Amino acid sequence: MFLGIYLALKLNQDKTEFIVFTPKHQIKESSSYHLNFSDTIVREVSSVKDLGVWVDKALSMQMQISSRSRACYYQLRNIGRIRPLITEDDCNTLVCSLVTSRLDYANALLFGINTTEIAKLQRILNSAARIITSTRKREHITPILVALHWLPIDKRIQYKILLYTYKAVNHIAPEYIAELITLHQP
Template structure:
């Protein structure tokens, strides 16, 4: 995955250089649209596989996101980036990946995702009547391999779904 992350950052920095060259000529909203369509779409690609990646790879992707935020808002290099990300309503990369995976599980549960994804994410139905039968627990899928098998969409989404706080009726 290190090679994949390196290619993602390379293509994102290429797009950011192009956007940075025309940034004085366009508005902030136009630059945000360009960055969202050309850069963040690449950062979001393959979230399930990037989810379990080491922190050095995630920090490379975070630097790309920070650079994109600086180009949009014209923030200097050594200014704090957290207020800029908050202003843009952007999550840091690790939380963004988790959000996208939980969103995919939510869409699969509510029938708004493709059918093949709905088959992957299944609600746990106990054999007998339990108090927890209406709590929307997901079936915990098991992977045969530890390296990439644990990054499958059904495994990751069910794990993240269970850690997500539930709203009680």
């Protein structure tokens, strides 16, 4: 029940922005929008970061992947410098905590994106596996990934979506997610 309470919302002009999602082929055609709240002008942006995830107008996730790639390669370079000084198990622990955790964060949002973008993330995973096992670039990576029990990036994304679905169907997920799924009863 609405009690008629009026709260004045004051926007911080430096922190408030908005984005309009448009199909890729219509980005150049779309006109720019302007929002004014009393004396505050809210600016339109082409990409936003929310909860650590970059989203652009066309939902291509290119900015997210490039940001993620920079962060992962930075960590891999640092781990590579100390690799001769640590054991394989310690290196695996470092890589899992500093690199693969970044690759897996919010990766369900990457479902259906361009395969060239997925390949960029796969190269990071391959580099991480090579650092852990001290393998050369010319050696085939698939047996190394199998030995580490690591799924390829596209399978990791599918696994995450299937995990969310399983939890929703079995009422392990939060109720607002479980309500989104209705089981088909023939």
